[in-house]
Amino acid sequence: MRSEAPTIQDVARAAGVSTATVSRALSAPNRVSERTRHIVLEAVAETGYVANEMARNLRQQKSNSICVIAPDLSNPFFSFIISGIEQISGPMGYGVFVTESGLSQNDKTRIVNLMAAARVDGFIVLDGMLDHSLLKARGRSGQRAPIIAACEWKAGSITPSVIVDNVGGAVEAVKHFAALGHTNIGHITGPDGNILTETRIQGFKKGIEASGLEYRDEFILEGGFSLESGYEAAEKWLRMADRPTAMFCASDREAFGFISRLSKDGVRVPHDVSVIGFDDIEVSGYFVPALTTISQPRVEIGRVAATKLFDLIKNDGESNVVEQTSQLDVTLVVRESTAPPPSS
Amino acid sequence: MRSEAPTIQDVARAAGVSTATVSRALSAPNRVSERTRHIVLEAVAETGYVANEMARNLRQQKSNSICVIAPDLSNPFFSFIISGIEQISGPMGYGVFVTESGLSQNDKTRIVNLMAAARVDGFIVLDGMLDHSLLKARGRSGQRAPIIAACEWKAGSITPSVIVDNVGGAVEAVKHFAALGHTNIGHITGPDGNILTETRIQGFKKGIEASGLEYRDEFILEGGFSLESGYEAAEKWLRMADRPTAMFCASDREAFGFISRLSKDGVRVPHDVSVIGFDDIEVSGYFVPALTTISQPRVEIGRVAATKLFDLIKNDGESNVVEQTSQLDVTLVVRESTAPPPSS
DNA sequence: TTAAGGCATGTAATCGTTTACAAATGATTT
DNA sequence: AAATCATTTGTAAACGATTACATGCCTTAA
CATH class of the missing domain: 1.10.260.40 (lambda repressor-like DNA-binding domains)
Known part of the structure; x- marks a missing residue:
C-alpha cells in the first residue's frame, strides 16, 4: 500500500x-x-x-484552464453556451472555471485576482455589463490574459467577440408578421442599456421600414428578457386602446410571460395576437401554443468563443488568424404562435 | 513599463x-x-x-479548486445547482471547474486524470449514472479526493450525498389529486435505471395506498424527464381506452411535453385532465396553464453540497461533522394545472 | 583522417511560493 | 544573574515538473 x-x-x-x-x-x-x-x-x-498538474503549471507558467464569467449561472441561456465551451476545452486539456459576475465588489476583486494570480490563461465573458476597467486589468508578466466576449457586449469595445445577427433576426421576425398581413406590429424590448436590446430594436425598426409600415413609438413596450417582464408588458398591452396585432419579443421567456398573462384574460395566441420570441430555448417548441421564434445557435456560440480564445492563447494574444469578431446566423423557426391578424 | x-x-x-x-x-x-x-x-x-496561485498550489499540495461533474451542462436543472455551488465556493477562494460526463471513454479518462493529477481538491457529482469504479480511483498520495453526490445517486452508495425528499414529494402530489376527487391517477416516470425515477415511483405508489386508492399498473407510462418523452407519453395516453384523469409527471419538462401534445388534440388541462410536475423550473409558473408542481430547492442543493464538500476537504476526508447524507424538503406549489376530475 | 553536425541523454537550474528549522532578541522566572 | 521561554525574523529546503545547456556518441562530408 x-x-x-x-x-x-x-x-x-x-x-x-x-x-x-x-x-x-x-x-x-x-x-x-x-x-x-x-x-x-x-x-x-x-x-x-x-x-502533477500543479508542478507543470508552475514551471510552464500557464494554468491550462480558462474562466467563463456569466452574470447568472442559473440562466439556461448561458448554460448552453457553457456547454459548448466545455465541449471544446475538455478535449484540449483545458479546465473550465465558471464564475458569477454578480454585483458585489467582492465578486469583482475576485475576478481581477483570478487574472493577476495567473490562475487562468484566458476569459470568456458572457456579461456585457461587466466593467470595462475590470477587464483591462493587467495580469502577471504585464500581459493581459486574452478575453473573448460572447453574445453581449457594449458598443465600441475592441474585445474580440462572437455575436449573432441580432439585427437580421429582428428583421426576419417583422417581415414574417408583415407577410401574414399584420400592419400594427409591436415590440417588447430587453433591459435598458443592454446591447442586445439595442440591436434588436434597431432590427425591429429596420424590418418595419423594409415592410413599408409605419413605425409607432407607442408600440414599443419595455421589457427585460425575463418571464416576469413579459408578464408585465402584457398588462400594458391589455390597457392599450389601439393594440398591435403582433408582438415581437426580445426573448422567448418574455414571450412566455406575455402569453401567460394574456391567457388569463382569455386573449388567445395566435387567434387574437401573434407572438414571436428570440432565442429558441428548449421549451419553446412545447409551449402552448408552440412559439414561433428566432433561433440562436447557443452551443455553437460557446464552441466558437472557445476556439477563438485558444487561438489567442496559443498566439500570445496577438492572433491575426481569427478575425476580431465572428457573427453567427440566426434562423426564423415558424411554429404556432403566429397567424394572420384577426379580421376586424 | x-x-x-x-x-x-x-x-x-x-x-x-x-x-x-x-x-x-x-x-x-x-x-x-x-x-x-x-x-x-x-x-x-x-x-x-x-x-502566484500556481506556486502556492504546488507548495501547499492543494489546488484550491473543485470540480462539478454533470451529465449535461446545458440542462437548466443542473445549472441552478452549479450556481448554488459557485455561491459558496467563490467567496471561499475556491474555483469551480465544470465538466460534462458524456459517455465517451475519453471523457472518463479525463475525469480520472483530473483526480490523479491533483488538479482539483474535491468533486461534486451530479450524475447518478457515472461509473462507480471511476470514482473509486485513488488520487495522488493514495487518498481519494472527497466526493459529494448531489441529487441523483445509485442505491447502496456510501458516498456522502445531498438529496431531496423524492418519495415525500410524490406522495404529496398524489394526495393533492386525491383531495380534488381524482380516483384514476397515473404517472409518467423518469428514465429507466435512474434513482430519481425509482424513488418517485415508490412515492407515487405510497401516495396511492395512503389515499385508499387502487394501484393500476397500466396507469404507469414510461418517460425520461425530457420534453420529448412527455410528448410521447401523451400519445400513449390519448390511445388509452380507460384514461387516468390525473397525471403525476416525474419532471416539469415531461409535464410540458405532455400538455403540449394533448392541446394539439383539443384535450384541455385541467378541465379534461389534471397534471402535476416535479422540479418547479422557472417557466412553470408561466406555462399555459401555470403548472402545479413539486418544488425542489435547486440552488440550495448546490449550496449544501458545496458546504459538505469543503467540510470534507478541511477534515481530510474524514469528517464526522456532517452527516453522511442530507435530505432537503420539497413543497407542493398549487397553480392552475390541477382541478377536480371532469364530471362524467 | 578530421571537423562538423545531429541525436540521445544527463545535469542542474528554474518556476514562486510556503514552511521547517535555526538564530537572535527581549521578557519573565527562579 | 542565569535559565527559560515567547516572539520575531532569516536561511534554505522543499513542492514536482520542464528545459537550457553540456556531454558523448555516431554519422557524414571534405
Whole structure:
C-alpha cells in the first residue's frame, strides 16, 4: 500500500533514466529513442504515474484552464453556451472555471485576482455589463490574459467577440408578421442599456421600414428578457386602446410571460395576437401554443468563443488568424404562435 | 513599463525583509510584528504584488479548486445547482471547474486524470449514472479526493450525498389529486435505471395506498424527464381506452411535453385532465396553464453540497461533522394545472 | 583522417511560493 | 544573574515538473 503518489523521480528510477528523459518521453516522444520511450512507458504503467498538474503549471507558467464569467449561472441561456465551451476545452486539456459576475465588489476583486494570480490563461465573458476597467486589468508578466466576449457586449469595445445577427433576426421576425398581413406590429424590448436590446430594436425598426409600415413609438413596450417582464408588458398591452396585432419579443421567456398573462384574460395566441420570441430555448417548441421564434445557435456560440480564445492563447494574444469578431446566423423557426391578424 | 510581474522577492526587497516574512505578513499576520506588517503591506501596494496561485498550489499540495461533474451542462436543472455551488465556493477562494460526463471513454479518462493529477481538491457529482469504479480511483498520495453526490445517486452508495425528499414529494402530489376527487391517477416516470425515477415511483405508489386508492399498473407510462418523452407519453395516453384523469409527471419538462401534445388534440388541462410536475423550473409558473408542481430547492442543493464538500476537504476526508447524507424538503406549489376530475 | 553536425541523454537550474528549522532578541522566572 | 521561554525574523529546503545547456556518441562530408 503505497502512501505517496509516484513522481517523475520514481518513474525515472524504475526506468533507469533521468527525469529529463521521462519528461521528454511523455511530452515530446520523438525526442527520445524508441527503445527508451518503450522502457519509460512501461515504467509509467508500472508505477501508475500521472504528471502533477500543479508542478507543470508552475514551471510552464500557464494554468491550462480558462474562466467563463456569466452574470447568472442559473440562466439556461448561458448554460448552453457553457456547454459548448466545455465541449471544446475538455478535449484540449483545458479546465473550465465558471464564475458569477454578480454585483458585489467582492465578486469583482475576485475576478481581477483570478487574472493577476495567473490562475487562468484566458476569459470568456458572457456579461456585457461587466466593467470595462475590470477587464483591462493587467495580469502577471504585464500581459493581459486574452478575453473573448460572447453574445453581449457594449458598443465600441475592441474585445474580440462572437455575436449573432441580432439585427437580421429582428428583421426576419417583422417581415414574417408583415407577410401574414399584420400592419400594427409591436415590440417588447430587453433591459435598458443592454446591447442586445439595442440591436434588436434597431432590427425591429429596420424590418418595419423594409415592410413599408409605419413605425409607432407607442408600440414599443419595455421589457427585460425575463418571464416576469413579459408578464408585465402584457398588462400594458391589455390597457392599450389601439393594440398591435403582433408582438415581437426580445426573448422567448418574455414571450412566455406575455402569453401567460394574456391567457388569463382569455386573449388567445395566435387567434387574437401573434407572438414571436428570440432565442429558441428548449421549451419553446412545447409551449402552448408552440412559439414561433428566432433561433440562436447557443452551443455553437460557446464552441466558437472557445476556439477563438485558444487561438489567442496559443498566439500570445496577438492572433491575426481569427478575425476580431465572428457573427453567427440566426434562423426564423415558424411554429404556432403566429397567424394572420384577426379580421376586424 | 514593467514587463515582468512582481514576485514575492520584489516585495521582500522593497520592504527590506526576507520572503518568509512577506509570506507570513500576508497569510499569518499575527506572526509578524505590527511594524513589519505595515512595511510589507506598503511594499505590496507599491509593487502591485499578487501571489502566484500556481506556486502556492504546488507548495501547499492543494489546488484550491473543485470540480462539478454533470451529465449535461446545458440542462437548466443542473445549472441552478452549479450556481448554488459557485455561491459558496467563490467567496471561499475556491474555483469551480465544470465538466460534462458524456459517455465517451475519453471523457472518463479525463475525469480520472483530473483526480490523479491533483488538479482539483474535491468533486461534486451530479450524475447518478457515472461509473462507480471511476470514482473509486485513488488520487495522488493514495487518498481519494472527497466526493459529494448531489441529487441523483445509485442505491447502496456510501458516498456522502445531498438529496431531496423524492418519495415525500410524490406522495404529496398524489394526495393533492386525491383531495380534488381524482380516483384514476397515473404517472409518467423518469428514465429507466435512474434513482430519481425509482424513488418517485415508490412515492407515487405510497401516495396511492395512503389515499385508499387502487394501484393500476397500466396507469404507469414510461418517460425520461425530457420534453420529448412527455410528448410521447401523451400519445400513449390519448390511445388509452380507460384514461387516468390525473397525471403525476416525474419532471416539469415531461409535464410540458405532455400538455403540449394533448392541446394539439383539443384535450384541455385541467378541465379534461389534471397534471402535476416535479422540479418547479422557472417557466412553470408561466406555462399555459401555470403548472402545479413539486418544488425542489435547486440552488440550495448546490449550496449544501458545496458546504459538505469543503467540510470534507478541511477534515481530510474524514469528517464526522456532517452527516453522511442530507435530505432537503420539497413543497407542493398549487397553480392552475390541477382541478377536480371532469364530471362524467 | 578530421571537423562538423545531429541525436540521445544527463545535469542542474528554474518556476514562486510556503514552511521547517535555526538564530537572535527581549521578557519573565527562579 | 542565569535559565527559560515567547516572539520575531532569516536561511534554505522543499513542492514536482520542464528545459537550457553540456556531454558523448555516431554519422557524414571534405
